[in-house]
Amino acid sequence: MKKKIGIVGSGTAGLHLAYALRKDFDLTVFHSSLPEEIRKGRIMSTQVHFGPTRLRERRFHMPEWEATPLLESIHITVGDQKLFVGRLKESASSIDQRLYFSHCIEDLKEKGVVFHYAKVDEEQLRKLTSDFDLIIDCSGKSGPLFSFPLNIPLSPFHQPQRKCAVGYFTGITPEKPLGVNVTILPEIGEMFEIPAMTEEGQVSILFLMPIPNQKLDVFKGIKSGEEFTARMKVVLESFFPNIYERVEEENFSLSDEGAFLQVAIKPEIRKPYLTFNDRLVVGCGDSVFLNDPITGQGCNLGSYCAEKLYETLIENKDTGWDSQVGESYWERVKPYVKEVTEWTNAMTQPIPQHIIELLVQGAEDQSIADNVAEWFAQPTTAHEAFFQKTNI
Ligand SMILES: Cc1cc2nc3c(=O)[nH]c(=O)nc-3n(C[C@H](O)[C@H](O)[C@H](O)COP(=O)(O)OP(=O)(O)OC[C@H]3O[C@@H](n4cnc5c(N)ncnc54)[C@H](O)[C@@H]3O)c2cc1C
Structure with a gap:
């Protein structure tokens, strides 16, 4: 008899796992909203999937997106100086998660995966652990649903470093x-401009990351789409002339009424397993x-960890699932989680001098520019550049 797995949350991590696990296990997914509600709801992310994630999507036979604009490069500007355009080895893509999630859920249902559309509460959780051989907590940043222990060295911040x-x-x-067009304005924040696909067609995502209480932190109290658009226009005109000059006044608007978002993340890394009533519970993703x-x-880390969790479960398919299996999953993902986290945390702080010098060299040397672009697809190379100070 197939082992029973319950996945709570079908965002990036839960969906990767559902596609990966569905043939070998008896799978049930719990998700807080219906596909139609997701489709009509608020945007959630900027969701750039780099080459390795797109490869895993193919490995797990996830849906293909033919009309997606392919992102071939990373443009880097520091202050008012455009430094370079680095080429990615494999193209990336950004598909509105409202479209991606709702389509995948409908596709998985057609393929026989059981979905329950409900927000799982604490009481249900307790029951679920006795109904399944394994519960996977993929509840994202609103989670975790279980008290996975915090990893203190990898969780150094007490508040969000960006809005x-x-x-x-x-x-x-x-x-x-x-x-992806990246503009870094030292001491005040960053802007990421990203071509993406939505249900309505191609859009440009503007993703502003103000350092709290600095000059770019000007979206406080904004509630409506009109106010958001007007404020973004002022920000472009004042701080990002390289984007503002490409804005067509008469057509500049949000792509739909749910197409704006404000959030701030306090980064937290946890040991991703525990036992609850003698059953193994693991976490994956945010x-x-x-x-x-x-x-x-x-998304890229969630996809990576979903693949490693899948491989751990397949290797242990016929044995009992206990904390040793949880530890085996953690051991597999820990080095990568650590390097992604340390690099990401470093990027929220003033950029080290040797990295500034490297970016400036990228303006003269295309191979350096290409290597910097590749940091985003292969974040362990970014970690090496930041912390081992080797030539990249
Ligand atoms: C502004 C912004 C920009 C970003 N840009 C990028 C980017 O360019 N590239 C990138 O790789 N990552 C990016 N990210 C991060 C990325 O979006 C997340 O890391 C990724 O979506 C996490 O996947 P997940 O499956 O862990 O969680 P989610 O995708 O958030 O999915 C979790 C799901 O679980 C559901 N859920 C929660 N609790 C329950 C419950 N109790 N019962 C049932 N369902 C529940 C939620 O409704 C949610 O849909 C960005 C994040 C933000 C905020």
């Missing part, structure tokens, strides 16, 4: 070659590995 103001806009001509979005790693 996030995100809007999906029409009326901006994208930079060429198509890619519920246990929550980083600031500044390096665009959350």
Whole structure:
């Protein structure tokens, strides 16, 4: 008889796991909203999936997105100086999670995965642990649902290091070659401009990351889409002339009424397993590995950890699942989680001098520019550049 697994939360991590595990196990997914509610709801992320994540999506036969704009590069500007355009080895993509999640849930249902559309509360959780061989907590940043122990060395901050103001806009001509356009304004924050696909077609995401209480932190109290758009326009005009000059006044607007978001993340890393009533419970994705979005790693890390959890469970398919299996999963992902987290945390602090010098060299040397672009797809190379100070 197949072992029974319950996944709570079908965001990036839960969906990767559902596709990976569905043939070998008896799977039930609990999700707080219906696909239609997700589709009509608020944006959740900027969700750039880099090459390795897109490869895992193919490995697990997740849906393919043919009309997606492919992101081939990372543009880097520091202050008012455009330094370079680094080429990614494999293209990346950003598909509105409202579309991606709702479509995957419907596809999985058609493939026979059982879904329960309800927010799982504490009482249900207790019951679930006795109904399943394993519960996987994929509840994202609103979690964790179980008290996975905090990893103190990897969780150094007591408050968010950035605020996030995100809007999906029409009326901006994208930079060429198509890619993620990063502008770093030292001491005040960053802007990421990202071409993306939504249900309505292609949009430009503007993702502003103000350092709290500094000059870019100007979205406090903004509630409506109109106010958000007007404020973003002022910010572009005042701080990001390289984007403002590509805005078509008459067409500049949010792509739909749910296309804006404000949030701030306090990064927290946890040991991703425990036993509850003698049953193993594991966490995957933001519920246990929550980083600031500044390096665009959350979906990519969730996807990586989902693959490692899948491999751990398959290797132990015919044995009992206990804390040794949890420890084996943690041992597998720990080095990668540590390096992604340390790099991401470093990116929220003043950029070290040797990295500034490297970025300046990238303006003269295309191979350095390409290596910097690759940091986002292969974050362990970024960690090496930041902390081992080797030539990249
Ligand atoms: C502004 C912003 C920009 C970002 N940009 C990027 C980027 O460019 N690239 C990148 O890789 N990452 C990015 N991230 C991070 C990325 O979006 C997340 O890391 C990723 O979505 C986490 O996946 P997850 O499955 O852990 O959680 P989620 O995708 O958040 O999914 C969790 C789901 O669980 C459901 N849920 C929660 N509690 C319950 C419950 N009790 N019962 C049932 N269901 C429940 C929630 O409704 C939710 O849909 C960004 C994040 C933010 C905030």
